[in-house]
Amino acid sequence: LRSAAARDDEPELARRAGTLLTPRLVRARPGTALALPAGDTYALTGFPAAPRADAVPAPAPGPGQVLVEVRALALGDDAVPATSAGV
Numbered sequence: 001l002r003s004a005a006a007r008d009d010e011p012e013l014a015r016r017a018g019t020l021l022t023p024r025l026v027r028a029r030p031g032t033a034l035a036l037p038a039g040d041t042y043a044l045t046g047f048p049a050a051p052r053a054d055a056v057p058a059p060a061p062g063p064g065q066v067l068v069e070v071r072a073l074a075l076g077d078d079a080v081p082a083t084s085a086g087v
Contacts, residue, residue: 014021037055046052061067
């Protein structure tokens with residue numbers, strides 16, 4: 001564990017049941033990518049069992065608020081596992 005933690009090329013490590021884990025991005029398996037509706041805004045629901053994306057109107061920001069555009073998002077098999085810190 002100490003030698004793995006001392007490595008500069010792995011800045012994030014988690015130990016679970018005696019196994020060292022580190023976050024990785026991987027391509028979606030064929031047929032598992034979430035289909036997105038037409039349009040620019042949608043709501044993600046149904047995680048983790050039956051994820052879906054539904055088109056929704058973009059909310060108008062209120063006073064002192066901003067609208068944030070998200071261009072990429074990664075979720076683990078159980079939505080956001082502890083090993084995906086920072087995602």
